[in-house]
Amino acid sequence: MPRGLNRHVPMTLRLDPDRLLPVDPTTREVARRLYALVAGAPIVSPHGHVDPHLLLDDEPFPDPATLFIRYDHYVTRLLHADGVSFATLGVPDASGAEQVGEPREAWRAFCSRWRLFAGTASGYWLAHAFGTLFGIDEQPSAENADALYDRIAAQLERPEMRPRALFSRFGIDVLATTDDPMDDLAAHRALADDPTFSGRVLPTFRPDAYIDPLAPGFRDKVAALAAWGGHAADDYPAYVASLEARRRHFVEHGAVSADFGVREPYSIDLGAERAGELFAKAVAGTIDAAEARDFLGHMLLESARMSVDDGLVMTIHPGVHRNHSQSTFDRFGPDTGHDIPIPAEFVQNLRPLLERHGNDPRLHLVLFTIDETTYSREIAPLAGFYRSVFIGAPWWFLDAPDAVQRFRAAVTETAGFSRGSGFIDDTRAFLSIPARHDMSRRLDAAFLARLVAEGRLDEESAAEIVVDMVGAQPRKVFRL
Incomplete structure (x- = not known):
């Protein structure tokens, strides 16, 4: 019987040194x-969701299930x-209605369903973390779940x-x-002032709940x-003046960006008088959906x-129907896996x-999407003309x-490499950060190698570009 069909024989979880490189x-x-x-270049992560208290408190991770499952909605x-x-x-x-189970129970459910993650980005990142951090060289399963749990713990x-x-x-x-705009950013200040911590942990201003009347x-x-x-x-x-003041507070604490998770990248100039009228209705709770859209577009x-x-x-992350399952949101809250593109x-x-503001050099506007059809049709052409616009990873x-390879093919012929943001990991899962960046570096190397092999780019130029994309480019776009 082939080994992969025998569920009682652990299958190898091997990290191929040439993974993601061309065949x-x-x-x-x-x-x-x-x-x-x-491969060993420093990681520049200008947008993500790791809690700064994780680094400030520096407490041990509680258990494997909390670390890899509980807060990773790619997995859940x-x-x-x-x-x-x-x-x-x-x-x-x-x-x-239900009592939270024990972490080991969650881990067993995950390991017994490891096959669900075959071919997914989550499976790729998890395999990277298991192999590089914990030396795990066998695939999780129902049979080895407890042994893996104990080993990681x-x-x-x-x-x-x-x-x-x-x-x-x-x-x-x-x-x-x-x-949150009202965060005192004490954790960031403490990390910046700590002589035993040498990294830079920067806050990001996220005002969605303060500018969207329907939030x-x-x-x-x-x-x-x-x-x-x-x-x-x-x-x-x-x-408006208070929002400006809170932004200054963030700048004083090292922030370099403000992020907007809007449903659509809609903008409109209402004028101060009309904006004030809609704002009063929003505060009173009498604003309708069309008016709320206009107020958010104005803001x-x-x-x-x-x-x-x-x-x-300014980074814009649009195109998500958040909390698609109302019943799930009501019971379990946001970020539980039912946000849909x-x-x-x-x-x-x-x-x-x-x-x-499109040609004002003082504005850097990074446009993200999870609608692939917009890469070559809209975002790359906009970034190829407007000085302020950059293509989000x-x-x-x-x-x-x-999807990353499709992205490179979609935007490069129109906007080249200089109009991109550099890789953005955008993660809450701290242990997945190196896996995600390593994935991006391998894919960029693969894409550039194809251009070299096809005679479209010389290798010396490709070498300069691949280095710039992990360092100089994100530092330029995010003013680091």
């Missing part, structure tokens, strides 16, 4: 040389689709597996977090901002103006913003090997 031997040799130039969504309850996976149920107790030690081991030079908690957020600013909650000019335009003034790079249109939606459902 053709000649092209693979070029890719190997290019990848070697960047597929397990849920296969019938595993959120309670089993450690996600608390607000209704109290024992290693998590070692000092070299604490967050700060891993930060250094991963070679992270810059790590950006994502933060959960909008009125409470605006009231908190007003209380901080000492003005009435429905005072529109004071509201996106206002935010671009603020970025021109204070220098924060939707189409996004950029050319007309962003025109008011680009008419005003493949994000979320597209940050996977084949």
